[in-house]
């Protein structure tokens with residue numbers, strides 16, 4: 001059982017990586033911590049939450065994998081973060097039916113700010129992988145905090161948008177009548193991580209797929225609002241947690257593969273002003289957006305470069321035009337919050 005699950009992540013080259021999960025007792029945090037415990041590249045797993053992290057750690061510690069796991073309460077955050085190379089942040093409140101991700105801003109902005117301040121102090125070289133919503137704003141907040149602390153490295157700061165490509169590949173396989181495992185399709189997803197700012201480029205799906213206009217548009221809408229399906233189905237009990245834990249664990253694993261010297265290209269929400277290839281993306285989209293989700297090539301120092309968008313259809317150009325204004329506002333809101341607080 002364990003080896004099969006663990007094989008979903010890279011376990012070929014073992015390495016001694018230290019991962020910290022902040023918000024580890026939550027709906028995402030618990031299964032995410034489990035998946036990190038199953039990753040043989042992780043030998044140290046530090047879990048933090050407002051309460052309950054020592055219990056999660058005790059539970060996980062009975063699984064016979066390589067990671068030594070320990071849980072911490074907030075007063076010991078320094079000890080939790082010391083030496084961490086990968087810090088995943090799913091701390092914060094999730095959506096309830098009828099809420100947008102932006103509705104979470106008032107609560108989650110300060111949670112992310114304070115946790116990132118602690119990372120800047122105790123693990124200044126760590127990669128920070130922000131799950132907490134609204135990602136379009138929490139990543140700019142994290143960046144501003146790191147800049148103020150003098151430890152900002154755009155090559156190591158990510159908004160985790162893996163769930164969008166996960167959904168895209170599952171939904172397109174389903175709608176094409178193909179098996180979903182594998183995945184059978186890869187669909188690049190650009191933009192941000194909320195509703196209309198999520199920009200799946202089905203015209204670039206691999207393998208290439210021709211869809212009728214209505215089917216294509218319905219699929220785009222489902223990918224953009226896939227999170228709402230889960231929020232509605234959970235009926236007030238939260239948002240995506242299990243698929244999100246899978247997505248965050250996958251991204252962390254891919255980042256670790258990069259650290260281990262394997263070049264991997266995966267999507268993430270990054271700072272275009274400070275990563276190689278970012279300015280070219282800004283030219284392609286015709287806007288100087290500071291943050292954008294793009295396919296990112298990872299290596300030993302984090303981002304090596306981001307890939308250009310290339311040819312897109314007229315329909316996709318229209319989607320881009322509709323998204324940019326909202327994304328810009330979300331980014332500005334995060335920057336303004338971080339600089340005012």
Ligand code: NAI
Pocket residue numbers: 022023024025026027028029048049050051074090091092093094095104108111115130131132133134135160161162163164193238239240241244
């Ligand atoms: P949850 O409420 O089940 O868990 C959040 C955990 O964070 C709780 O255990 C809470 O005690 C902890 N927490 C809150 N403040 C903290 C602090 N200052 N320090 C340490 N821990 C703290 O919520 P869930 O469902 O796990 O969602 C977490 C976040 O992830 C939400 O903001 C949600 O919107 C976001 N999310 C992001 C997705 C993405 O694709 N990036 C997808 C789905 C959810």
